[in-house]
Amino acid sequence: MNDFEKQFQQIKDYLKYEDYSVLLKRVIDLTLDTEELVFYIKTNDLLDWLDNNPENKEEKQLKFEQLLNELYAVLSQKKRVESELLISAEQIEKKYSSNRFSLGPVNLSLKKGEILGLVGENGNGKTTLLRLLAGELFATNGNLTYHFSYDDLYDLRTQLVYIPQRTQTWYGSVFTNLEFAASNYGYKPQENTLVVHLIMARLGLRKFRNFAWKDLSSGFKMRLELAHMLLRKPKILLIDEPLANLDILAQQTILEDFKAIAKSPFRPLGIVLSSQQLYEVEKTSDQVIFLKNGAQKNLHQKEINANENITSHYIYEFETPWSKDQLMALFGNSLIDLQLNGGVFIATFSEEITPDVFLKIMVNQSVPVQYYRNITNSTRRFFIA
Template sequence: MIFSASNIHKQYPRSKFELSVPQIELSEGAIVGVVGENGNGKTTLLNIIAGELAADGDLSYFGEPVGFDSDWTDIKTKIAFIPQRIPRWYGSLIQNLKLKAALDGIPPDDSDAYLDEILSFLGLMDYKHLKWTEISTGYRLRFELARMLIGKPNLLVLDEPLANLDINTQQKFLSDLKNILRDKSYSTAVILSSQQLHEIETVSDQMIFLRKGHSVFSGAVNDLETDHAQLVFEIQVELEDKKRLIDYLTENGLKYGTTGEYVQVSVDKSGSSNDFIAALIKENFTIKYYRNISKSTKRLFNQ
């Protein structure tokens, strides 16, 4: 087990915000996504896991419980933490990577080949001689990831890595992560937070949903459907039809919630997605967007 914690508790007396997570386990090769609305404790939780923030609870890194005499310098050499704001690099990108490699004890003769392997893996070979200011935000994140991977960390903690990335770069970054974990030379676990639910759920083995600092859900996304008695669909119709749709749902006794132009509808598990869409089409609704969020943490946002 790379990281495990039980009864994580953190309270900020002034804001009265309280984070409470009963259990987290990160095993080798696992990706865990942390989601929740802004200000619900995602960054706090990641900071605790990365060893930046002290909290109550029983934490254990790499099989060793954390105590008063724990050597955090040693623990942190095995943790790679990429915060929301990545500090600027000075000098050329390759110089920084070489410095990290040398500090991590990669022999000088092997350094070039080792770095080229990581850079090729992340598709960064063409940019290695550039400077920090000459690359985009997405590349900065990937270079930061490359730097973190040099020391082959056992635990990768990423706070909102997808923020500020376009959709293609997001997907590329997540596929990089998946590839890293498939590579047997990295015995790494990843925990990351994001607002990009669909993307993060696609790659994560487990999800943690935080609401007001409390862990509302923790487990595989598929468990969301089995844990709940109803299916949840998210739909968007033409704006002028929204009121008619709500009237329709009310008439049929269906539970619903709205977020902007989107309507989340709960239907009984005995029904199906196809039946529901067919019913709407029959009622002459023009469906602009539809998604089954029964197996997504998205359904938890409106509860």
């Protein structure tokens, strides 16, 4: 079973369990993957039908199933895009004459279908690195290589999308703005409006299509920038603090959207995103770079998910009303270090106290735990004072 077949099976599960909100997004993704006008029309017809028949579950199920079968028949024959290197940086640095801040050296590589997360406290170089990758700044030292062809800096910038934390003001309604953008990106007249409607629905902008910039929340302004990105079909998306000003549910939703968009078998792209939401970024990213005073530390997702510990000890973060004295008495010599950091305990143990052993001790001794996380292979450990 290839990647597309695995993804399609998951989409069929959404249909089976009537998870229509996620299902609709994935159907739109598949529709855009076809790049065929006939499917743009079919899926737009489905959107219109759903607007007028929100409670008709039986017919809804049939319509989704029929469209999915048609999409599968076409896409299962379409050539999938292989993963390939998009960008690499070797020992890049950015220094300023004032010596107030310097970034690097930083090493990284990003392939199609990968998400790279940038984490670190404010003022530690995340935005500087994004602007270097976007071509807005030039490195003082090191080599930054784009592994795809381009004619000049302008042509390069057309294949990158950089979305800063503060988006620019735009004019007109959401719909007319996107329709104008689509015409500039080369969409044919007969597909322009259809694709715009699909992308608005994909990003939850459909009911806001007649809103102006001033009428949208900051979170939906960011979604509009993502809509521009999907219309433009870049190779790389660079986005600064996309989770800022979003509630927890919206954060999880947008990160799942990033993952689905990046890992399309037919239109994959590389994504680099910065965020303060450490846990959410680590769940979504294939690799994570931590920046502290401009210096780099890497953490790959394979290390986060590793069955075997990559260090000689374990580190757990947890919250409990028990005191430090009580915990130290409980764990004894197996405890290497115990800190209270940001209202939670950070405990470092010898390698014998594996996650299952730690949890058994907590349960057997009836230690009340409000929160627990194994951060042995998480960048969270870099934030500990």
